[in-house]
Amino acid sequence: MQITLNGTPRQVAPNTTLAELIDEITQDRTRVAVERNRAIAPRAQWDETVVADGDEIEVVTLVGGG
Amino acid sequence: MADPIRIRDYSFESRLFVGSGKYRDYDEMLACWDASGAEVVTVAVRRVDLNHEKEERNLIDVIDRERYTILPNTAGCYTVEDTLRTARLSRELGLGDLLKLEVLADEETLLPNAPATVEATRQLAGEGFCVLAYTNDDPVTAKALEEAGAAAVMPLGAPIGSGLGILNPTNIKIILQRATVPIIVDAGVGTASDVALAMELGIEGVLLNTGIAKADDPVRMASAMKHACIAGREAYLAGRMPARLYASPSSPREGRFTES
Numbered sequence: 165m166q167i168t169l170n171g172t173p174r175q176v177a178p179n180t181t182l183a184e185l186i187d188e189i190t191q192d193r194t195r196v197a198v199e200r201n202r203a204i205a206p207r208a209q210w211d212e213t214v215v216a217d218g219d220e221i222e223v224v225t226l227v228g229g230g
Numbered sequence: 231m232a233d234p235i236r237i238r239d240y241s242f243e244s245r246l247f248v249g250s251g252k253y254r255d256y257d258e259m260l261a262c263w264d265a266s267g268a269e270v271v272t273v274a275v276r277r278v279d280l281n282h283e284k285e286e287r288n289l290i291d292v293i294d295r296e297r298y299t300i301l302p303n304t305a306g307c308y309t310v311e312d313t314l315r316t317a318r319l320s321r322e323l324g325l326g327d328l329l330k331l332e333v334l335a336d337e338e339t340l341l342p343n344a345p346a347t348v349e350a351t352r353q354l355a356g357e358g359f360c361v362l363a364y365t366n367d368d369p370v371t372a373k374a375l376e377e378a379g380a381a382a383v384m385p386l387g388a389p390i391g392s393g394l395g396i397l398n399p400t401n402i403k404i405i406l407q408r409a410t411v412p413i414i415v416d417a418g419v420g421t422a423s424d425v426a427l428a429m430e431l432g433i434e435g436v437l438l439n440t441g442i443a444k445a446d447d448p449v450r451m452a453s454a455m456k457h458a459c460i461a462g463r464e465a466y467l468a469g470r471m472p473a474r475l476y477a478s479p480s481s482p483r484e485g486r487f488t489e490s
Contacts, residue, residue: 170277189280195290196278197322204318222277224319226289228259229274229305230249230390230417230439 165217176215183210189223196223233463235434237412238360238381240299240328242269245429246459247301247414249439250274253448256292262442263298265452272301272330272437275320290323301362303330304350308343313350317359329354330384330416330437332364340390344371348378355379364416367397369404376411383411384437387428388418391440395424402431421451422458429462430470 167174169185176185182198182205190196198205199222205213215221234241247270253259263271273289293300302320307313313333321327333350335343342365351363355378363380365371372383385405388394395418396402406413412434419425419438428436436459445451 170280172280189278192288194324195288197275197319199315199319202315204322207322222319224275224323225278226273226300226302226323226325227276228250228253228289229303230251230272230437 167215167217167219167221169221170223180215181211182213182215182221185215185221186210186223190225196225198223233467235412237362240360242299244269244456244459245435245463246425246456247272247416247435247437248442248452248455249437250289251439252443256287256289258448259443260292261449262452265449265456266442267456269297269299270301271298272303272439273325274303274305275316275323299328300325301328301330303364304332306334307332308334308336310346310350310353313346314353317350317354318357321359327358327360329359329361330364331359331361331380342366342371342386344368344374347371348374351375351380352378355381362414367401367405369401369408372405372413373408376409381411382414382434383409384414384416386417387415387424388420390417392418393420393441393444394418395420396428396431399427399431402428402433406432419455422454425455425458426462426465429459430465432466435459 167176201220234243235245244267246266246268248266248268249272302325304313304316307316317329333343333346335341347365351361355361360381362382362384363375364384367385375383387396414435414437415428415433416437419441425436442448442452
Protein backbone atom coordinates (compact mmCIF):
# COMPACT_ATOMS: atom_id res chain seq x y z
CA MET A 165 0.00 0.00 0.00
CA GLN A 166 1.04 3.57 -0.50
CA ILE A 167 1.27 6.50 1.86
CA THR A 168 2.66 10.00 1.54
CA LEU A 169 5.56 10.61 3.91
CA ASN A 170 6.84 14.18 4.12
CA GLY A 171 5.28 14.92 0.77
CA THR A 172 6.85 11.91 -0.96
CA PRO A 173 4.95 8.75 -2.01
CA ARG A 174 6.22 5.70 -0.12
CA GLN A 175 5.36 2.02 -0.23
CA VAL A 176 4.78 0.38 3.15
CA ALA A 177 3.86 -3.17 4.11
CA PRO A 178 0.35 -3.78 5.44
CA ASN A 179 0.04 -3.57 9.24
CA THR A 180 3.06 -1.30 9.55
CA THR A 181 2.82 0.75 12.73
CA LEU A 182 3.79 4.38 13.01
CA ALA A 183 6.58 3.35 15.36
CA GLU A 184 8.03 0.99 12.74
CA LEU A 185 7.81 3.66 10.06
CA ILE A 186 9.55 6.20 12.26
CA ASP A 187 12.32 3.78 13.17
CA GLU A 188 13.02 3.39 9.45
CA ILE A 189 13.86 7.05 9.08
CA THR A 190 15.42 8.10 12.36
CA GLN A 191 17.67 6.56 14.98
CA ASP A 192 16.23 8.59 17.80
CA ARG A 193 12.47 8.83 18.23
CA THR A 194 12.82 11.74 20.65
CA ARG A 195 14.11 13.95 17.82
CA VAL A 196 10.87 13.87 15.87
CA ALA A 197 7.19 14.70 16.12
CA VAL A 198 4.56 13.18 13.89
CA GLU A 199 1.39 14.36 12.25
CA ARG A 200 -1.03 11.93 10.61
CA ASN A 201 -3.59 13.38 8.23
CA ARG A 202 -3.05 16.86 9.69
CA ALA A 203 -3.61 15.82 13.30
CA ILE A 204 -0.91 15.21 15.91
CA ALA A 205 -0.02 11.55 16.34
CA PRO A 206 0.96 11.46 20.01
CA ARG A 207 4.21 9.68 20.78
CA ALA A 208 2.48 7.35 23.23
CA GLN A 209 0.26 5.99 20.45
CA TRP A 210 2.92 5.27 17.82
CA ASP A 211 3.25 1.62 18.79
CA GLU A 212 -0.41 0.80 18.38
CA THR A 213 -1.23 3.08 15.45
CA VAL A 214 -1.34 1.13 12.19
CA VAL A 215 -0.61 3.12 9.06
CA ALA A 216 -3.50 3.09 6.58
CA ASP A 217 -3.41 3.22 2.79
CA GLY A 218 -3.43 6.83 1.63
CA ASP A 219 -2.27 8.27 4.95
CA GLU A 220 -0.48 11.57 4.77
CA ILE A 221 2.24 11.56 7.39
CA GLU A 222 4.60 14.33 8.35
CA VAL A 223 7.66 13.64 10.46
CA VAL A 224 9.35 16.83 11.65
CA THR A 225 12.33 17.84 13.70
CA LEU A 226 14.15 20.99 14.73
CA VAL A 227 16.31 23.03 12.41
CA GLY A 228 18.03 26.38 12.75
CA GLY A 229 15.77 29.41 12.52
CA GLY A 230 15.21 32.90 13.81
CA MET B 231 21.50 44.02 40.39
CA ALA B 232 19.08 41.39 39.16
CA ASP B 233 16.75 42.75 36.51
CA PRO B 234 15.23 39.74 34.80
CA ILE B 235 12.75 39.78 31.96
CA ARG B 236 9.60 37.97 33.03
CA ILE B 237 7.16 36.34 30.63
CA ARG B 238 4.38 34.56 32.50
CA ASP B 239 6.18 31.96 34.64
CA TYR B 240 9.48 32.36 32.83
CA SER B 241 12.29 34.58 34.01
CA PHE B 242 15.56 35.26 32.20
CA GLU B 243 18.55 37.34 33.24
CA SER B 244 19.52 38.06 29.64
CA ARG B 245 17.17 40.26 27.65
CA LEU B 246 18.74 39.21 24.36
CA PHE B 247 17.06 36.29 22.58
CA VAL B 248 18.97 34.82 19.65
CA GLY B 249 18.24 32.60 16.68
CA SER B 250 19.83 29.43 15.38
CA GLY B 251 19.56 30.08 11.64
CA LYS B 252 22.09 31.08 8.96
CA TYR B 253 25.22 29.96 10.82
CA ARG B 254 28.05 28.19 9.00
CA ASP B 255 27.80 25.27 11.40
CA TYR B 256 26.68 24.34 14.90
CA ASP B 257 30.06 25.14 16.42
CA GLU B 258 29.89 28.73 15.21
CA MET B 259 26.32 28.98 16.44
CA LEU B 260 27.21 27.71 19.90
CA ALA B 261 30.17 30.07 20.15
CA CYS B 262 27.87 32.97 19.25
CA TRP B 263 25.26 31.93 21.78
CA ASP B 264 27.94 31.78 24.44
CA ALA B 265 29.26 35.24 23.52
CA SER B 266 25.75 36.71 23.38
CA GLY B 267 24.90 35.67 26.92
CA ALA B 268 21.45 34.66 25.68
CA GLU B 269 19.35 32.16 27.60
CA VAL B 270 16.54 31.87 25.05
CA VAL B 271 17.20 30.51 21.55
CA THR B 272 14.75 30.25 18.68
CA VAL B 273 14.47 27.22 16.42
CA ALA B 274 12.31 26.20 13.48
CA VAL B 275 10.27 23.05 12.84
CA ARG B 276 10.80 21.32 9.50
CA ARG B 277 10.36 17.99 7.76
CA VAL B 278 12.96 15.36 8.54
CA ASP B 279 15.17 14.99 5.47
CA LEU B 280 14.41 11.37 4.53
CA ASN B 281 17.69 10.99 2.67
CA HIS B 282 20.07 12.33 5.27
CA GLU B 283 18.48 12.10 8.69
CA LYS B 284 20.43 9.05 9.83
CA GLU B 285 23.86 10.63 9.37
CA GLU B 286 23.27 14.21 10.45
CA ARG B 287 23.95 15.78 13.79
CA ASN B 288 20.56 17.06 14.86
CA LEU B 289 20.02 20.50 16.34
CA ILE B 290 18.19 18.89 19.27
CA ASP B 291 21.39 17.06 20.18
CA VAL B 292 23.59 20.14 20.26
CA ILE B 293 21.44 22.40 22.45
CA ASP B 294 22.26 22.25 26.14
CA ARG B 295 18.78 22.26 27.61
CA GLU B 296 20.10 23.05 31.08
CA ARG B 297 21.52 26.30 29.76
CA TYR B 298 19.13 27.34 27.00
CA THR B 299 15.37 27.62 26.83
CA ILE B 300 14.12 26.70 23.38
CA LEU B 301 11.67 29.04 21.70
CA PRO B 302 10.27 27.24 18.65
CA ASN B 303 8.92 29.46 15.90
CA THR B 304 6.24 29.07 13.27
CA ALA B 305 8.40 30.68 10.60
CA GLY B 306 7.29 30.00 7.06
CA CYS B 307 3.60 29.72 7.96
CA TYR B 308 1.23 31.80 5.86
CA THR B 309 -2.12 30.52 7.13
CA VAL B 310 -3.70 30.14 10.55
CA GLU B 311 -4.08 26.38 10.03
CA ASP B 312 -0.41 25.81 9.17
CA THR B 313 0.58 27.92 12.16
CA LEU B 314 -1.54 25.81 14.51
CA ARG B 315 -0.12 22.58 13.05
CA THR B 316 3.45 23.81 13.43
CA ALA B 317 2.86 24.95 17.02
CA ARG B 318 1.32 21.63 18.00
CA LEU B 319 4.18 19.69 16.42
CA SER B 320 6.72 21.81 18.29
CA ARG B 321 5.00 21.03 21.58
CA GLU B 322 4.94 17.36 20.62
CA LEU B 323 8.72 17.54 20.25
CA GLY B 324 8.83 18.14 23.98
CA LEU B 325 9.86 21.77 23.72
CA GLY B 326 7.35 23.04 26.25
CA ASP B 327 4.68 25.67 25.83
CA LEU B 328 6.77 28.64 24.65
CA LEU B 329 6.06 29.68 21.09
CA LYS B 330 7.28 32.43 18.81
CA LEU B 331 4.15 32.79 16.74
CA GLU B 332 4.49 34.27 13.29
CA VAL B 333 2.03 34.21 10.45
CA LEU B 334 3.54 35.83 7.41
CA ALA B 335 1.83 37.60 4.55
CA ASP B 336 4.15 36.99 1.61
CA GLU B 337 7.63 35.72 0.83
CA GLU B 338 9.01 38.96 -0.52
CA THR B 339 8.39 41.17 2.50
CA LEU B 340 8.00 38.47 5.18
CA LEU B 341 5.77 41.01 6.90
CA PRO B 342 3.21 39.65 9.35
CA ASN B 343 -0.39 38.96 8.37
CA ALA B 344 -1.94 40.84 11.28
CA PRO B 345 -5.51 39.44 11.30
CA ALA B 346 -4.22 35.87 10.92
CA THR B 347 -1.66 36.44 13.67
CA VAL B 348 -4.40 37.62 16.04
CA GLU B 349 -6.58 34.61 15.20
CA ALA B 350 -3.73 32.11 15.62
CA THR B 351 -2.78 33.76 18.91
CA ARG B 352 -6.33 33.42 20.18
CA GLN B 353 -6.46 29.72 19.35
CA LEU B 354 -3.00 28.78 20.60
CA ALA B 355 -3.29 30.80 23.82
CA GLY B 356 -6.53 28.88 24.34
CA GLU B 357 -4.59 25.63 23.91
CA GLY B 358 -2.21 26.66 26.69
CA PHE B 359 0.71 27.97 24.68
CA CYS B 360 2.79 30.83 26.06
CA VAL B 361 2.54 32.88 22.87
CA LEU B 362 5.18 35.46 21.95
CA ALA B 363 3.51 37.04 18.95
CA TYR B 364 5.63 38.50 16.16
CA THR B 365 3.86 41.47 14.59
CA ASN B 366 4.13 44.77 12.77
CA ASP B 367 5.14 47.94 14.56
CA ASP B 368 1.44 48.77 14.78
CA PRO B 369 0.03 49.73 18.18
CA VAL B 370 -3.50 48.65 17.24
CA THR B 371 -2.44 45.13 16.28
CA ALA B 372 -0.18 44.91 19.33
CA LYS B 373 -3.13 45.65 21.59
CA ALA B 374 -5.32 43.15 19.73
CA LEU B 375 -2.68 40.45 20.24
CA GLU B 376 -2.54 41.19 23.93
CA GLU B 377 -6.31 40.90 24.14
CA ALA B 378 -6.16 37.64 22.17
CA GLY B 379 -3.99 36.16 24.92
CA ALA B 380 -0.40 36.81 23.87
CA ALA B 381 2.07 36.48 26.75
CA ALA B 382 4.39 38.91 24.99
CA VAL B 383 4.13 41.02 21.85
CA MET B 384 7.09 41.24 19.49
CA PRO B 385 6.90 44.12 17.02
CA LEU B 386 9.47 44.16 14.25
CA GLY B 387 12.16 46.81 14.14
CA ALA B 388 12.34 46.30 10.36
CA PRO B 389 11.61 43.39 8.00
CA ILE B 390 13.14 40.01 8.88
CA GLY B 391 16.77 39.74 7.87
CA SER B 392 16.91 43.32 6.58
CA GLY B 393 19.23 44.79 9.19
CA LEU B 394 17.58 48.18 8.75
CA GLY B 395 17.29 48.84 12.47
CA ILE B 396 14.37 50.35 14.39
CA LEU B 397 12.44 52.10 11.63
CA ASN B 398 9.60 53.46 13.74
CA PRO B 399 10.68 54.06 17.32
CA THR B 400 7.66 56.32 17.83
CA ASN B 401 5.27 53.45 17.20
CA ILE B 402 7.31 51.15 19.45
CA LYS B 403 6.93 53.76 22.19
CA ILE B 404 3.16 53.89 21.72
CA ILE B 405 2.98 50.08 21.77
CA LEU B 406 4.98 50.15 24.97
CA GLN B 407 2.88 52.79 26.70
CA ARG B 408 -0.33 50.85 26.09
CA ALA B 409 1.01 47.37 26.80
CA THR B 410 0.42 45.28 29.89
CA VAL B 411 2.55 42.38 28.58
CA PRO B 412 6.28 42.45 27.79
CA ILE B 413 7.25 44.06 24.48
CA ILE B 414 10.21 42.51 22.68
CA VAL B 415 11.57 43.93 19.44
CA ASP B 416 12.02 41.07 16.99
CA ALA B 417 13.62 41.33 13.56
CA GLY B 418 15.44 43.97 11.58
CA VAL B 419 18.19 44.62 14.09
CA GLY B 420 21.44 45.02 12.17
CA THR B 421 24.08 46.09 14.63
CA ALA B 422 24.75 46.90 18.27
CA SER B 423 23.44 50.47 18.18
CA ASP B 424 20.07 49.16 16.94
CA VAL B 425 19.83 46.96 20.03
CA ALA B 426 20.83 49.80 22.34
CA LEU B 427 18.33 52.17 20.74
CA ALA B 428 15.56 49.61 21.05
CA MET B 429 16.33 48.90 24.68
CA GLU B 430 16.54 52.60 25.50
CA LEU B 431 12.91 52.90 24.45
CA GLY B 432 12.07 50.78 27.48
CA ILE B 433 11.13 47.54 25.77
CA GLU B 434 11.73 44.34 27.68
CA GLY B 435 14.03 42.56 25.25
CA VAL B 436 15.38 42.07 21.75
CA LEU B 437 15.24 38.98 19.54
CA LEU B 438 17.67 38.76 16.65
CA ASN B 439 19.33 36.23 14.39
CA THR B 440 20.79 37.56 11.15
CA GLY B 441 22.50 40.54 12.81
CA ILE B 442 24.86 38.09 14.50
CA ALA B 443 24.93 35.22 12.01
CA LYS B 444 25.73 37.38 8.99
CA ALA B 445 28.28 39.69 10.60
CA ASP B 446 31.83 39.34 9.29
CA ASP B 447 32.84 38.08 12.72
CA PRO B 448 29.68 36.59 14.23
CA VAL B 449 31.16 35.77 17.63
CA ARG B 450 32.46 39.30 18.11
CA MET B 451 29.11 40.74 16.99
CA ALA B 452 27.33 38.44 19.45
CA SER B 453 29.43 39.98 22.19
CA ALA B 454 28.65 43.49 20.87
CA MET B 455 24.92 42.72 20.89
CA LYS B 456 25.15 41.47 24.45
CA HIS B 457 26.83 44.64 25.66
CA ALA B 458 24.48 46.86 23.66
CA CYS B 459 21.49 45.15 25.21
CA ILE B 460 22.84 45.69 28.71
CA ALA B 461 23.87 49.27 27.92
CA GLY B 462 20.49 50.14 26.44
CA ARG B 463 18.65 48.65 29.39
CA GLU B 464 20.88 50.47 31.88
CA ALA B 465 20.44 53.76 30.04
CA TYR B 466 16.66 53.31 30.05
CA LEU B 467 16.63 52.55 33.78
CA ALA B 468 19.03 55.41 34.48
CA GLY B 469 16.75 57.89 32.72
CA ARG B 470 18.43 60.01 30.10
CA MET B 471 18.98 63.75 30.45
CA PRO B 472 16.52 65.98 28.66
CA ALA B 473 17.62 66.83 25.13
CA ARG B 474 17.99 70.57 24.47
CA LEU B 475 18.51 72.64 21.38
CA TYR B 476 21.31 74.89 22.65
CA ALA B 477 24.57 74.15 24.34
CA SER B 478 25.07 74.07 28.09
CA PRO B 479 28.70 74.29 29.26
CA SER B 480 29.94 71.56 31.53
CA SER B 481 32.68 73.81 32.94
CA PRO B 482 31.57 76.81 35.03
CA ARG B 483 31.15 80.26 33.45
CA GLU B 484 32.26 81.84 36.71
CA GLY B 485 35.93 82.26 37.58
CA ARG B 486 37.21 82.44 34.06
CA PHE B 487 40.46 84.46 33.83
CA THR B 488 40.43 84.77 30.04
CA GLU B 489 38.88 87.71 28.25
CA SER B 490 35.51 87.72 26.51
